[in-house]
Each structure stands twice: as structure tokens, then as C-alpha cells.
Amino acid sequence: MKSLIILISGRGSNMQALLEANLDVDNITVISNNPSATGLAIAKRFGVQTVVIDHRTYPDRITFDTALAAEIDRCEADLIALAGFMRILTDGFVNHFQGRLINIHPSLLPAFPGLGTHARALHEGVKIHGCTVHFVTPQVDHGPIIIQAAIPVLFDDTEETLAARILQQEHLIYAQAVRWFMADKLKCSHNHVSIDDMTICEPILYSPGLQH
Numbered sequence: 047m048k049s050l051i052i053l054i055s056g057r058g059s060n061m062q063a064l065l066e067a068n069l070d071v072d073n074i075t076v077i078s079n080n081p082s083a084t085g086l087a088i089a090k091r092f093g094v095q096t097v098v099i100d101h102r103t104y105p106d107r108i109t110f111d112t113a114l115a116a117e118i119d120r121c122e123a124d125l126i127a128l129a130g131f132m133r134i135l136t137d138g139f140v141n142h143f144q145g146r147l148i149n150i151h152p153s154l155l156p157a158f159p160g161l162g163t164h165a166r167a168l169h170e171g172v173k174i175h176g177c178t179v180h181f182v183t184p185q186v187d188h189g190p191i192i193i194q195a196a197i198p199v200l201f202d203d204t205e206e207t208l209a210a211r212i213l214q215q216e217h218l219i220y221a222q223a224v225r226w227f228m229a230d231k232l233k234c235s236h237n238h239v240s241i242d243d244m245t246i247c248e249p250i251l252y253s254p255g256l257q258h
């Protein structure tokens with residue numbers, strides 16, 4: 047029995063990409079800290095179990111994270127995928143799930159951690175931008191990198207056009223990362239992730255448009 051938990055706070059397009067990816071999992075649960083997250087309705091359309099744990103009903107970060115961890119443990123999750131989950135997690139939570147907690151971030155980490163990545167990339171004039179799936183460590187938007195996709199920044203790109211092209215890549219690489227994890231193909235040692243998959247020639251950098 048393989049069990050996947052997807053944590054969302056809003057739109058849920060990465061969650062949807064995972065739900066559409068025909069992953070080799072027996073059970074998927076979507077948890078949101080935000081009762082108004084539009085992704086919840088999408089998950090229900092896919093017939094996936096949804097749970098809301100509203101952080102505003104908890105007095106502090108630790109009690110919220112404790113409730114969230116208890117729900118995840120109850121589901122016996124093999125993997126927890128943060129997909130636009132807009133909460134900073136406590137060290138205790140992150141350490142409890144170390145090695146089975148992953149995140150998608152809209153930049154080529156370690157560049158541009160935090161929010162507003164596309165605007166900052168345009169401001170800096172970078173020529174290549176992208177997205178990263180990584181194991182989560184207590185340091186926000188930091189941790190062993192599983193896969194990245196890079197795209198060129200075009201001279202007339204706006205925050206919106208750049209975000210849209212990168213989001214397409216996010217959907218590809220997140221599904222790929224989860225597939226590798228569920229097939230036990232990821233090995234992490236000293237901050238480096240290796241991928242035991244002979245079908246992938248260039249395992250780390252995905253070219254735009256390259257399908258799995």
C-alpha cells in the first residue's frame with residue numbers, strides 16, 4: 047500500500063497534475079490549511095479524500111503542525127508533497143517527516159528562495175529561470191534537489207508569461223519526482239540526490255517540452 051498526501055493552500059494546479067499523472071499509489075489524501083482553497087473542489091472532482099485543518103483555529107504554529115502531523119500519521123503517508131502549501135513548517139514537523147517530505151518551488155534553487163520569484167528573476171535580468179523539486183529541510187526552500195527544469199527568459203517576458211511557462215514545467219517535474227520516490231529510485235546522501243533510473247539520460251536538468 048503506497049500512500050501520498052498532498053498539502054495545498056490555494057489553486058492546486060500542481061496537485062491536479064499529480065492527480066492526473068496515474069501515479070503508482072493506492073491512496074491519495076489532499077489536506078489544506080485553507081478552507082477556501084480552490085484546489086479542494088478539484089480534488090473532490092477526482093474523487094480524492096480531502097481534509098481541512100484550518101491554521102486559524104490553532105493558537106500557534108506548533109499546535110497547528112502537531113495536528114497536521116497527527117493527521118498525516120493517521121493516513122500512514124509514505125510521501126508528503128507540498129504543492130503551494132503557504133505555511134512555514136516548524137523544525138519538529140520537518141524533522142518528523144525527514145526524507146519523505148518534498149516541495150516544489152518556482153525557481154532554480156538555491157537562487158530565489160521565498161516569494162515573488164518570477165519578479166525577482168526579471169529584476170535581476172537572469173537569462174535562465176525554472177523550478178525545483180527538493181526534499182524539505184528546516185531551512186525554508188532549501189534541501190537536497192531531486193529535479194529541476196530550466197527555461198530561457200525571453201526579452202519581453204512579464205511576471206505572468208514567465209510564471210505560466212514555468213508552471214507547465216512544474217507539473218512535469220513534480221509528477222516525475224513522485225514517480226521516482228514511489229519506485230524507490232531516489233537515494234539521498236550528503237545533500238545529493240541520485241536517481242536510479244537508466245531510462246533518464248540527463249536526470250537533473252529537464253529541457254522545456256521534454257515529456258517523461
Ligand code: GRF
Nearest residue numbers: 057058059060130150151152
Ligand atoms: C507553484 O508555483 C509552486 O511552485 C509554489 O506555489 C505555486 C502553487 O501553485 N510553491 P498551485 O497551487 O500548485 O497551482
